[in-house]
Amino acid sequence: MNTNTPASPGGAQATAPLSDATQAALQPAGQAPNSPGATHIRSFVHRRGHITQGQRDALEHLLDKWSIPYADRRLDLAAAFGREAPTVLEIGFGMGETTQQIALARPGDNFLGVEVFNAGVGSLLRRIEESNLQNLRIVQHDAVEVVRDMIAPDTLAGVHVYFPDPWPKKRHHKRRLIQPPFVALLASRIKPGGYIHCATDWQEYAVQMLEVLSAEPLLRNTVEGYAPRPDYRPQTKFETRGLRLGHGVWDLIFQRIA
Numbered sequence: 001m002n003t004n005t006p007a008s009p010g011g012a013q014a015t016a017p018l019s020d021a022t023q024a025a026l027q028p029a030g031q032a033p034n035s036p037g038a039t040h041i042r043s044f045v046h047r048r049g050h051i052t053q054g055q056r057d058a059l060e061h062l063l064d065k066w067s068i069p070y071a072d073r074r075l076d077l078a079a080a081f082g083r084e085a086p087t088v089l090e091i092g093f094g095m096g097e098t099t100q101q102i103a104l105a106r107p108g109d110n111f112l113g114v115e116v117f118n119a120g121v122g123s124l125l126r127r128i129e130e131s132n133l134q135n136l137r138i139v140q141h142d143a144v145e146v147v148r149d150m151i152a153p154d155t156l157a158g159v160h161v162y163f164p165d166p167w168p169k170k171r172h173h174k175r176r177l178i179q180p181p182f183v184a185l186l187a188s189r190i191k192p193g194g195y196i197h198c199a200t201d202w203q204e205y206a207v208q209m210l211e212v213l214s215a216e217p218l219l220r221n222t223v224e225g226y227a228p229r230p231d232y233r234p235q236t237k238f239e240t241r242g243l244r245l246g247h248g249v250w251d252l253i254f255q256r257i258a
């Protein structure tokens with residue numbers, strides 16, 4: 001994986017209403033929130049992966065058209081999409097096949113896909129162009145920073161986190177996305193009544209997700225325990241791989257409360 005993301009232009013921003021503990025977990029002690037040097041444990045590693053010529057061409061020619069550069073300031077969603085519509089954030093869309101299908105099936109919603117992986121971004125850019133999708137934009141950057149810096153509180157209609165990297169080794173669990181500080185941040189960005197939908201094929205991560213989401217005061221489970229897969233979520237690439245390996249699949253759908 002390789003990010004090639006634009007550098008933060010910096011600048012002071014209003015921060016979301018997060019508890020001191022959450023702020024502390026997202027920012028190293030002693031650094032001002034959103035300071036340009038702020039770091040946190042990444043949920044991904046930089047790796048050079050295979051990229052096709054088509055994906056390379058898409059990155060070269062279509063990135064400006066369909067992507068929004070990361071910036072340390074709030075994103076005007078209506079301006080970014082050219083319309084006011086409920087906006088769903090997808091974190092880690094991989095090659096983007098699921099994102100494309102959902103955006104096609106739900107033309108009334110806007111979709112903001114966040115991914116760091118060059119081949120995946122190239123792949124989704126091609127899909128947007130092929131399907132002439134007007135309701136999908138990409139930010140190629142660490143989702144933690146995108147959510148923290150670009151998304152205003154109480155704005156998202158939904159969040160999709162499908163098959164995030166499970167980081168199975170215990171010493172790597174700290175890299176998992178679905179942990180209390182990031183879930184608190186995400187919940188603060190969802191509108192009351194909006195939803196967060198996670199799915200995983202890793203049972204022990206599913207248990208962690210259920211615990212973390214259930215413990216977040218701004219969220220309530222829409223069902224008892226795990227949810228059936230809703231019709232709008234097609235089977236993803238990673239899910240297919242997991243099923244082939246004999247894994248189960250767990251969906252979790254929580255609603256943001258007022």
Ligand SMILES: C[S@@+](CC[C@H](N)C(=O)[O-])C[C@H]1O[C@@H](n2cnc3c(N)ncnc32)[C@H](O)[C@@H]1O
Pocket residue numbers: 001042043044091092093094095114115116117120141142143144162163164165166236237238239
């Ligand atoms: C296991 S893949 C799942 C891809 C896709 N959702 C699927 O189900 O096929 C997880 C993806 O999340 C991306 N990712 C991990 N951490 C991320 C982060 N902090 N910001 C953006 N993308 C991230 C990875 O690059 C990877 O493509």
